[in-house]
Amino acid sequence: MTLVNRWYQILQYFIAYDRLTREELQKITATTSQTVKKTIQLLNEQLDHIAKIIEKEGFYQLKVIDTQQFEAVMNGSLKQHVDLNSSSKRIAVLIDCFIKQNDYIVIDDLSDLLGVSRSTVNKDLRSLKQLLAEYDSTLIGTPNKGLLLKGQEENLRMLYLYHAYDYLEYTPLNGSVLQLIEELSLTKKLDFRMVGLLKKVITFTMKRIHSGNSLSMKIPYYVNYFAADPQLEMLMIALEENYSLTISQYDFDFLCFPLNIFNNNAVDDCFSGEMQAAELFRGMMETIRESVILTLDEQKLFSQLKLHFMFLINRIIFRVQAYDLFGHDFRNKLAFAYELADLGIQALSNFLVKPKQEAEIAYLAVYFELALKNESDDEDFKEIAIICNTGKGTALMIKRQLRNVLGPNIQIVHYSEEAYKTEELNCYFAIFTTIPLEETKVPTIMIKLTDLFNDSWLLGEWKRIIASKAASFKNIQFNFELLAVEKSYEENLTVMLERLTAEKLVDEKFAAYILQKAQEDSAVIENGIAFPHGINNQSDQIIVSIGSYREKVSLEEVELIFLVAIPVNLTIDAEDELLSFYDTIFLISSNPTLRKQVREITSEKDYTCLLTKGER
Template identity: 35%
Template sequence: MTQIDRWYQILNQLQMMPEKAKKELQTELGISRQTLDTSIEQLNDLLKDVAKVDEQESRLRLIVSDYEHFEDVLLGSLKKESDFNAPSKRISYILKRLIDADESLLIDDLADEMMVSRGTINKDLKVAKEIANRYDIAIIGRPNKGLRAEGSEFNKRLLYINQVYDYFEVDNVSETLVAVVTSLSKLYHLPRHTQILLLKTLSTMIGRLSAKQFLDQINLPLAIVGQANPLLEDILYCLESDLEMTLSQAERDFLSLSLNLQYHQGLQGEGLSEERLQTIYQKIMSQIHQEVIVTFNEEELFKELEEHLKFMINRLIFRNQISDIFQGELRDKYPFAYRLSEISAKVLEAQLGVKVDETEISYLALYFEMFLKGAEVEEAIKPKIAVVCNTGRGTANMIQQQLRKVLGDHVEIDQYAEETFNLQTVKDYFAVFTTFPLRFQQEEVPVIHLTHLFNENWLMEEWQKVQRHHQKQMDKTKALLMRLGPQDSYEAYLQQMIDSLENLQFVDVDFRYRIFEREARQTSLFGQNIAFPHTINKGSPDIVLGLGLLEEPLWIEGESLEFIFLLAIPEVLGDGMEEDLLDVYDVIFKFSNDTQMKDTLRNIPDQDRLIEWLKEGKVLQ
């Protein structure tokens, strides 16, 4: 890790939380206490009058006194302070020279310019090639001719903006244009990081256009479209005046991208047309349905994701990285939503030809989780209670007040006189409270005969019985533990597990066929010691989860398989079962990343303990 990298690692860690133990930070950075002390001392010298890393009782905290300049620091301004002793500065210089060069460059010339050895340049060049490859730029070396950077003008500009610009002083943007950007940024309330990125983009464009390197077209798999943007038009007018040229549509689109990486109030966001975005969205949905069985209101989900996807795609195209405020927590906190996001990321990578990093996956997972939980909340209608009274309106009102006092506002109460209550509507209620015995048999709906109305403890006990009754009614997940003796193949293990489910009459006769049909389309080998075969089951109204524990790991293409989660999903999900199914998914996807859970399951003694374990994960009530 270079000195610059250490500085930014320290700042990024400390800005995420009020304070941090010094020992913890030292461990995370993998450095000695002395190196950490030296780095903090250097940082405090560089950040004088802007911020300070303060230490009290071996705990560190960041004190910021100038937030605007501190944001500049976070956006890369410290990199300019480094010299060619820092590998990151040398690598950036190599990339800069290759992008700017009209002719091939010699390694010896680069070594002389930075006053380092040829061997050092060769080491740095290896890293520079890896970075350039991420932007589809190839650094080609030819004997006796030297090095060249080959790739599109669009990608060269992105490489320059993201990997070069911060390390060098560039002063090619006119004072007039800087003033226009500053003024318009205030007018449109642009955040500081957007303003800085806009200036970096303008500077890079000016440098390339001045060198006669024009962007004739943005050769992307997806076209960026948008409406006229007054902010952009004002900046373009000033830029064209400075350059004394009219910019092509491709140049205008390039500048537009830098302004459309996140939502800005007051600006008309530009991105994919809704038609193109829908096409990608449908590919995402198709891939999700190939890998997991889940039901969405896809139209409503698109409305929730549309704006986020539009800006996310722009960021991916522009190779713009957003800060990770989640610190990797979402993978563990919302495992199923994270898995849906990972599937979506694979589709986006295939469509855009770029890598989707974990931060973007986390942000997208948050949208999936909010939608899933929002749907649960929407479905979680207040329980309806019927109060049936044969002693007059006054008594009925008193009963209602007492129930409100004990049960709160989390229930909806309908009030009936004996003669107006329709026994056919009983099934519509969570419970019926009555002052007289009702003459009907209805096992699904508890009936409470009010004998101790003013005994609040009695009322609460009766209500808890009602809740337990419904929990029991809605426990629609069956679990089965299967210890699997050695088999030659994964398919043989599946056959063995399905045989067990068929013998118990938990699945229909065609369940086996559907499992292997899905397996032919998309393998259920999940990696991380897990397989997750699942499909529709017409043989039971319940969710059926079979857990296969392999007595000996099965090795498939270099990876071991120890756990098989075989999930049979009812053709029709009853009340509350969608939430149960999401709980099953959450436990399985969390399990895939949790070594402690795997150790627990390896040693699970019997079926009863498996059921307890699933209850702890809220799969069973």
């Protein structure tokens, strides 16, 4: 593996996992401890003021400094600076050359193009042929003519997108198209990786259509759930006008695939996709039954699974990997369900003639485990429990991450640190927790989450925040408090709580809970931000008090306090608004300029204005 690819391999894991040991990084990269250390050193030099991987107490963590530039990095910008000494760069140039050229190419021309010897070109061509085989494509060699690339158009496009695009330069999309994409990223809840992929797909697809290489047939088993979406129709019209060409339905469906790979999007018409998913599900179960004696209510399983399954099919078709939140122990703790899922993913991959996506196994195993428990238990049960010492807001954040892949059919419940001790936890097949649990209280799989409020949560949502600025707070009542420099964090927090209590906005139980947690430092996140929050019985509204120092303080000290009182019963609108408000906190935490500007704010109007207009 080339160095730049190893960099991206490491960064992808740091987005999925908060902390990694050197041993884990050795396993991920299949290298020695010394190589891991050197790789991280070189990566930090490349990232410069954008991000940094630090070692602390035996763990490596990724700290993002400039979120906007980090988005560009994760969308491939590091590869732009790689020269032709890299085999990955040379192969990217070869792919570009063969895809653009509709005629035979001789090796001497390739040698001149790359500026390397014929022997080096032949070595690169051997590597390219292996890569092409994964995309059902090939190089046809003819004596006295040279080499010609052959393959289905959709496979050639995916080959280019995943193995060439990032290494080459492209003209950016124009402003009107970018604006439509920004609006899509908000309404369809796309994270920055999917937005980046969508831009690449549009840019390259337009070039292919312009050069006369349109798709001539439907991609088998792929369903575009946004074929009739008004926003997508507007985007297609804008592209046709800007590029002076006509986009066929097949090419339009291909353009939309980044929106059709995760089920965090609202889909109204699922009938066609459901029928195809049912067909593939039956084939998958038939293959599983050939290897394992199994008795399951398959109709009920498909009913629970279908939304996840529909998007899973699209991910396999387009070779998109999901992030695995379940960790390394999942396979051993749910061995039988994992085996069933492994057989199922392999069967789907074989049927669709696509590579097996290992990360999908754990998510599919969730549904098999639920089905197995349904067969063995007569009583109804809850599926996933979330136990947090930081309150309901944390549970909402975890829930969002899980539902991004698993979909809305998985039921998720939340327990506080105190409440879980009185619950019967063996009715859950999985427990996500931010605190150590008593072993006797955990009869099922436990997934420990650490450093929850760090950059990894921000990364998945910041693009949406940049687009919307979350400026409408209809269900939140704001208060602003000037903090005294001579007082400690706990003393300033006490003053804020006393003010809210006197105004009858929070109850005494809430105040006592917040002060108790303050002594444990569980509410202090990073970059001088404190985020104490808990349940409040006094009000039906979300109460937010923002405390700030007007003067700059040391980075080691608390600079801003976001005190949040959450009502016992949240409406759907209030819950969405609370999540959007959390996103603004993490955005502010990652941006020194915004932190400085927030310290000067004294009203909700100013706060909203700052989020709407961005940095001043």
